[in-house]
Amino acid sequence: MGKIYGGHLAAKYLKEIQNVKMVFTLSGGHIENILDGLNKYGIRTIDVRHEQAAAMMAHAWSIYKNEPGVCLVTAGPGFTNALTGIVNAYLDSAPLVVLCGRHPIRDDLTGALQEMNQIDMVKPVTKWCATCYDIKRIPEYLSLAFKQATSGRPGPVFLELPPDILFIQTDEENVALPPKRDHKTALCPDPVAISEAVKIIDSAKQPLFIGGSGVGFSGCKKELEAFIEKTGMPFALLNNGRGTLPDNHPLSISDGGFTGITTGLPQADLVVLAGIRLNWVMQGTKLFPQAKVVRIDIAEHEIDRNRATDLGLVGDCKQVFGELTQKVKKNDHSQWLNTLQNAYKAFMTTELEKRTTPSDPIHPLRLVDRIMEVFGTDAFYVADGGDTCYWGLAGFQSAHPSGVQITAGSLLGCLGTGIPFALAAKLAHPDKPVIVLNGDGSFGFNSMEFDTAVRHNIPIICVVNNDCAWGMIKHSQEMSLGPDRCTCSELGLRRYEKMVEGLGGHGEYVTQDQEIVPALQRAVASGKPSCINVVTDHTVTSPATVIFYQNLSNF
Amino acid sequence: MKLSFLLFFLAQALKIASVTNSKFKKYIANASVKILIKTEAGPPARLFVFDKGKFHSVSGNTNDFDVALVWKDPNTAFSVMTSKSGDASFKAAAQGKLKVIGMSLYAQWFEDAIKLAL
Numbered sequence: 001m002g003k004i005y006g007g008h009l010a011a012k013y014l015k016e017i018q019n020v021k022m023v024f025t026l027s028g029g030h031i032e033n034i035l036d037g038l039n040k041y042g043i044r045t046i047d048v049r050h051e052q053a054a055a056m057m058a059h060a061w062s063i064y065k066n067e068p069g070v071c072l073v074t075a076g077p078g079f080t081n082a083l084t085g086i087v088n089a090y091l092d093s094a095p096l097v098v099l100c101g102r103h104p105i106r107d108d109l110t111g112a113l114q115e116m117n118q119i120d121m122v123k124p125v126t127k128w129c130a131t132c133y134d135i136k137r138i139p140e141y142l143s144l145a146f147k148q149a150t151s152g153r154p155g156p157v158f159l160e161l162p163p164d165i166l167f168i169q170t171d172e173e174n175v176a177l178p179p180k181r182d183h184k185t186a187l188c189p190d191p192v193a194i195s196e197a198v199k200i201i202d203s204a205k206q207p208l209f210i211g212g213s214g215v216g217f218s219g220c221k222k223e224l225e226a227f228i229e230k231t232g233m234p235f236a237l238l239n240n241g242r243g244t245l246p247d248n249h250p251l252s253i254s255d256g257g258f259t260g261i262t263t264g265l266p267q268a269d270l271v272v273l274a275g276i277r278l279n280w281v282m283q284g285t286k287l288f289p290q291a292k293v294v295r296i297d298i299a300e301h302e303i304d305r306n307r308a309t310d311l312g313l314v315g316d317c318k319q320v321f322g323e324l325t326q327k328v329k330k331n332d333h334s335q336w337l338n339t340l341q342n343a344y345k346a347f348m349t350t351e352l353e354k355r356t357t358p359s360d361p362i363h364p365l366r367l368v369d370r371i372m373e374v375f376g377t378d379a380f381y382v383a384d385g386g387d388t389c390y391w392g393l394a395g396f397q398s399a400h401p402s403g404v405q406i407t408a409g410s411l412l413g414c415l416g417t418g419i420p421f422a423l424a425a426k427l428a429h430p431d432k433p434v435i436v437l438n439g440d441g442s443f444g445f446n447s448m449e450f451d452t453a454v455r456h457n458i459p460i461i462c463v464v465n466n467d468c469a470w471g472m473i474k475h476s477q478e479m480s481l482g483p484d485r486c487t488c489s490e491l492g493l494r495r496y497e498k499m500v501e502g503l504g505g506h507g508e509y510v511t512q513d514q515e516i517v518p519a520l521q522r523a524v525a526s527g528k529p530s531c532i533n534v535v536t537d538h539t540v541t542s543p544a545t546v547i548f549y550q551n552l553s554n555f
Numbered sequence: 556m557k558l559s560f561l562l563f564f565l566a567q568a569l570k571i572a573s574v575t576n577s578k579f580k581k582y583i584a585n586a587s588v589k590i591l592i593k594t595e596a597g598p599p600a601r602l603f604v605f606d607k608g609k610f611h612s613v614s615g616n617t618n619d620f621d622v623a624l625v626w627k628d629p630n631t632a633f634s635v636m637t638s639k640s641g642d643a644s645f646k647a648a649a650q651g652k653l654k655v656i657g658m659s660l661y662a663q664w665f666e667d668a669i670k671l672a673l
Contacts, residue, residue, distance in 0.1 A: 259659060266663075267645050290641075339649040346648035347659040479587055543660040553585040 007033025028074020030101025055085020060424030075101035076114025091411035095149035096156035127155030204270035209235035214275015216240035220318035257394035368395030384418025385439025386472025390542035416445025453529035500531035566612035572672035591620035
């Protein structure tokens with residue numbers, strides 16, 4: 001063994017211990033030595049056009065691969081650009097590992113290039129953050145970062161690596177690489193609590209199960225399936241839990257989208273919530289004031305948050321489902337499921353009609369239906385926008401874990417997440433079609449990542465639901481201010497597909513219903529990253545806009 | 556006829572609440588919503604119009620609504636709307652006796668408004 005650079009040592013640890021296959025990055029002087037190390041150790045780098053996208057792609061990678069996603073950004077603006085993606089991962093509890101450059105320790109307080117206190121800025125939005133000051137301790141710090149990102153409730157971590165330790169060498173034999181611990185300390189509730197939960201579940205007449213990201217991260221497909229099928233409970237899976245069981249499972253109510261959930265919750269006598277927070281997306285407690293609630297969460301403080309729970313089970317979903325399934329009685333709630341499905345379909349009369357009827361101008365639900373017609377459930381779908389998130393949630397169905405991701409519909413409400421998520425989905429599942437439905441507003445944030453898609457040959461299909469506006473804002477302004485006083489919410493008709501063509505991708509412009517399917521087929525045939533710019537009905541408002549408006553007007 | 560009277564009285568109750576009931580007034584203060592109640596055959600029908608704290612109602616069918624609650628027949632509408640059971644509308648929808656046309660979210664909003672008013 002000879003000498004090794006600090007940057008190479010970091011790459012060596014990522015490769016040999018964590019088996020990292022892909023790092024999302026944008027180059028910079030402060031991190032040059034790590035980039036060189038990634039190259040040396042054969043870790044694929046996906047270099048983007050804005051660090052926000054690198055953080056979002058690594059976040060998405062963690063969801064599509066169920067392993068930590070790694071992003072590497074340079075100091076100063078590289079760091080600040082990545083912040084939005086880090087916050088998004090923080091609010092989504094995603095195991096994102098951010099490696100970041102820094103101005104030299106040697107130059108502290110001298111006015112060095114990109115000198116700033118990054119740690120204090122990032123601390124409130126990460127699960128763990130640190131600066132490494134010693135080349136020999138780089139592997140140890142990295143080990144801590146990965147452990148922190150994945151233990152308990154996952155979350156983003158941030159490790160600052162100054163050039164003083166990256167650009168120097170040390171004796172390789174003097175540096176130990178801490179082993180990766182594969183054991184998982186799975187938390188399981190007290191058996192008494194399990195027995196109490198079993199009593200509640202067994203006695204329910206109209207139960208409903210809602211699973212969230214905690215279900216997805218737990219990797220509990222087998223255990224969830226056994227639990228759901230034994231209890232006979234209708235279920236909906238959201239966020240990163242979506243697709244743990246396929247959307248077409250006979251007990252799933254995902255074909256009802258948002259309406260299925262909001263129709264079912266007020267009628268349920270028991271709501272079992274697993275790995276999901278009762279935040280504003282779930283409308284807090286409004287939807288089921290009368291129901292008994294059993295909550296399963298790995299974070300104890302979530303158990304009674306926003307709603308007193310009848311029984312809390314603190315633990316990992318996989319463990320809890322395993323315990324519950326052994327003890328619950330076999331049950332059949334098919335009559336309740338049938339009633340619920342009939343009811344939400346009656347509430348969705350217009351939505352169902354819009355899906356199946358050609359429209360001019362094109363209704364967004366019809367657009368989603370046409371996309372499903374071409375790709376079916378053997379595909380990955382992402383929706384990004386305001387109203388666009390609702391249309392995607394209402395219409396997309398997938399047979400795959402995390403096969404439908406409503407990225408801008410999470411807690412940060414972060415527009416621009418769609419294209420980075422779609423790129424990561426395609427990298428994680430190169431043999432499957434990946435379609436992102438983007439609002440025209442949200443398309444603008446990270447559309448330069450089509451350059452990334454072209455350079456790295458990542459043939460995603462982006463369908464722009466183009467209503468020529470920040471639709472959710474415009475429609476809520478129409479409600480609050482009046483249609484004549486909408487401000488800063490119009491965008492105009494833009495030929496986004498030509499921009500993508502200019503970057504080397506495939507473009508299609510669609511204004512008629514019958515053009516949608518052929519345009520999608522040509523996009524697939526092109527084999528290129530594609531943008532299908534579809535002009536849709538700008539007058540259509542989604543229920544999500546109404547909820548958004550009500551939330552901000554009811555003071 | 557029973558349903559016509561019921562819709563008329565409901566409109567009167569909402570009108571009074573929009574002036575005298577502080578909780579109801581707050582609830583409707585920012586809402587601009589048109590809710591139509593009718594039967595599959597059309598009549599009887601009545602439109603309930605909420606416009607930023609003001610309320611009025613018009614008898615008759617129209618296409619100008621945000622959400623329409625379409626009942627199979629007047630008797631069903633009357634019995635469900637006067638039911639004390641919290642899940643009467645849900646059951647009616649499940650049994651094909653009620654369809655919601657337009658933005659169904661407003662139907663729930665309207666049901667909550669009625670609870671506040673009565």
